[in-house]
């Protein structure tokens with residue numbers, strides 16, 4: 001694989017970053033994951049906007065506009081001949097001797113790499129996800145896309161060790177989101193229920209796209225929190241993310257959702273999402 005580090009394209013074996021990088025020592029870094037379908041980037045501009053916001057919230061001095069990130073993304077796709085998968089971009093505050101006080105004026109570290117993945121024909125899309133719930137013990141600025149992913153990684157591992165696919169995290173009796181996806185349900189009345197944007201969840205790019213055209217799939221969008229019992233009683237449930245697109249959820253804590261198979265509402269939304277993304 002050819003990767004990108006601080007302005008250079010090079011083979012992954014030759015790429016390196018300082019052991020004093022703030023991203024490594026403090027998770028003092030933000031990231032974006034952009035899907036690639038048919039060799040093209042999905043929602044690049046929306047990811048750029050969220051990146052700018054994350055950088056601003058953490059006061060990391062990197063101007064995405066000035067850096068031709070689109071050009072770098074495109075070159076990386078080309079050099080790796082990537083048709084389907086993702087591009088990962090991470091920007092840390094840079095390199096400084098270890099100190100809790102954030103340094104000023106360090107040049108940010110920028111890394112990008114690609115991963116080839118079967119996104120369109122992902123097995124989970126056909127089968128549906130089995131979910132368990134766990135308390136949401138993350139910090140309270142989940143709207144900033146930082147690399148502090150220890151807890152979500154523990155939760156995903158817990159799910160896999162329990163023989164299921166993922167965790168939906170719960171706070172004050174309400175579902176926040178999945179370990180790396182937003183959570184949604186469809187009621188018997190045809191309402192698409194999704195938690196409103198706040199500091200409690202990541203402002204998903206896929207979530208926003210789905211809400212934009214939900215009406216065309218005959219779904220009325222209602223942005224409000226929902227609990228685990230309501231999700232278990234829903235007609236359908238699904239998760240959204242850049243790499244999962246729209247993936248059905250067929251079981252929560254051992255309880256089947258609807259008839260326990262991926263539902264028609266979720267299928268319509270997934271098909272529409274893929275159609276508008278390619």
Ligand code: PDD
Nearest residue numbers: 033180181182202204205206207241242
């Ligand atoms: N994760 N919520 C969390 C906690 C996430 O980590 C993600 C994405 C989402 C969905 O956001 P979007 O639709 O913009 O991808 C929601 C990425 C894919 C990841 O960490 O790999």
